[in-house]
Amino acid sequence: MKQNLETTIALLERTPAALDALLRGLPKAWTERNEGDGTWNALEIVGHLAHAEVTDWMPRVQCILDYGESRDFPPFDRAGFWRILEGRELAEVLDEFSRLRLKSLTELASLGLQPADMDRTGRHPSFGTVTLSQLLATWAAHDANHLHQLARVLAHQYRAAVGPWSAFLGVMSCNGHSERG
Amino acid sequence: MKQNLETTIALLERTPAALDALLRGLPKAWTERNEGDGTWNALEIVGHLAHAEVTDWMPRVQCILDYGESRDFPPFDRAGFWRILEGRELAEVLDEFSRLRLKSLTELASLGLQPADMDRTGRHPSFGTVTLSQLLATWAAHDANHLHQLARVLAHQYRAAVGPWSAFLGVMSCNGHSERG
Numbered sequence: 001m002k003q004n005l006e007t008t009i010a011l012l013e014r015t016p017a018a019l020d021a022l023l024r025g026l027p028k029a030w031t032e033r034n035e036g037d038g039t040w041n042a043l044e045i046v047g048h049l050a051h052a053e054v055t056d057w058m059p060r061v062q063c064i065l066d067y068g069e070s071r072d073f074p075p076f077d078r079a080g081f082w083r084i085l086e087g088r089e090l091a092e093v094l095d096e097f098s099r100l101r102l103k104s105l106t107e108l109a110s111l112g113l114q115p116a117d118m119d120r121t122g123r124h125p126s127f128g129t130v131t132l133s134q135l136l137a138t139w140a141a142h143d144a145n146h147l148h149q150l151a152r153v154l155a156h157q158y159r160a161a162v163g164p165w166s167a168f169l170g171v172m173s174c175n176g177h178s179e180r181g
Numbered sequence: 182m183k184q185n186l187e188t189t190i191a192l193l194e195r196t197p198a199a200l201d202a203l204l205r206g207l208p209k210a211w212t213e214r215n216e217g218d219g220t221w222n223a224l225e226i227v228g229h230l231a232h233a234e235v236t237d238w239m240p241r242v243q244c245i246l247d248y249g250e251s252r253d254f255p256p257f258d259r260a261g262f263w264r265i266l267e268g269r270e271l272a273e274v275l276d277e278f279s280r281l282r283l284k285s286l287t288e289l290a291s292l293g294l295q296p297a298d299m300d301r302t303g304r305h306p307s308f309g310t311v312t313l314s315q316l317l318a319t320w321a322a323h324d325a326n327h328l329h330q331l332a333r334v335l336a337h338q339y340r341a342a343v344g345p346w347s348a349f350l351g352v353m354s355c356n357g358h359s360e361r362g
Binding site for chain 2: 026141142
C-alpha cells in the first residue's frame with residue numbers, strides 16, 4: 001500500500017506501548033541476552049529505537065523541509081545508543097523511548113504536512129534522492145524491523161530448550177538479516 | 182538457556198497485552214492485509230494463537246501428565262482458528278486470546294509442577310519422544326515465532342513505500358519461514 005501519514009502515525013504511536021507490555025518486568029534472562037557476539041539484546045534494541053527518535057527521524061524530516069536535496073541527511077550512528085543506556089535499567093529506557101516518540105509525533109503533527117508535501121525530496125548519503133513519503137514509511141517499517149529482530153532474539157534464548165520443535169518454528173531459521181541506516 | 186517454568190510463564194503472560202497494545206485500533210490497512218496468497222494477516226495470527234490455547238498447549242501438557250508416551254498428543258489444526266474469527270472483530274479476538282491465555286496459565290499453575298516433572302515425556306505424532314520442558318519452551322518460543330511473523334507482515338505492507346530503504350531493513354529479506362505444529 002501507499003504511505004499515508006495517518007496510517008504511518010497509527011503504527012508509530014503504538015510501538016512504545018507494545019514494547020512496554022512485552023518487556024517491562026520480564027526477567028533479564030530474556031532481556032539481557034543477545035544472539036551472539038556483535039548482536040543486540042532487547043535492552044539495546046529499545047535503546048536504538050529511542051536514539052533514532054533524537055538523531056534520525058525528525059531531523060531528517062526537518063532536513064527535507066529546510067534543505068531539500070541541497071544537503072545530505074545528518075549522519076545517524078546505529079550503535080550510538082550507549083548514551084541512552086548508560087546507567088539506565090530497561091524500565092527507564094522504555095520510558096525514555098515512550099517520551100521521545102511522543103515528542104517526535106507532536107513535532108510531526110505541528111508541521112501540518114499536506115499530501116503534496118509527501119513528494120518533497122531529500123538526499124540520503126548512501127542512495128541519493130528519497131521522498132518524505134519514503135522516509136515516513138521507513139520510520140514505521142523500522143519499528144516493525146526491530147520488533148521482528150526482538151522476537152527472534154527472544155526465541156533464540158530457547159533454541160536448545162525447544163528440542164525437536166526447533167525445526168518447526170520459522171523464527172529459528174531467521175538468520176538475522178542485516179540492517180543499515 | 183534452559184527452560185525454567187517461571188521464565189517461561191513471564192513471557193507467556195505478557196504476549197496478549199503486547200499484541201493488544203500493538204494492534205487494538207490499528208487501521209485495517211495494517212491488520213487485514215497479509216503477505217500474499219496462503220499467508221496470514223494480523224487478525225489470523227491472533228486467532229491462531231487463541232486457538233492454540235484451547236487445542237494445543239494445555240491439552241498436550243495434560244496428555245504428558247496423564248498418558249506419558251503411551252499415546253500421541255491430540256491433533257492440532259494450525260488453521261483451525263476460523264471458528265474463533267467467525268463474526269468477530271480484531272478487538273474481540275484480542276480479548277479472547279487474553280482470556281484464554283489467562284485460563285491456560287491458571288490451569289498450569291494449578292498443576293503445581295515441580296522441577297522433576299520437567300523431564301516427564303510424551304509422544305509427538307511427527308517426531309516421537311519429547312519432554313514437558315521442551316513443550317513448555319515451545320509454547321513461549323511459539324509466541325515469539327508469531328510476533329516475528331506479525332512484525333514481518335506489518336513491514337511487508339510498506340515494502341514498496343519505503344523505496345530504496347527496503348535493502349537496509351532486514352525484515353524485508355525475511356522469507357517467511359514455514360511453521361508446522
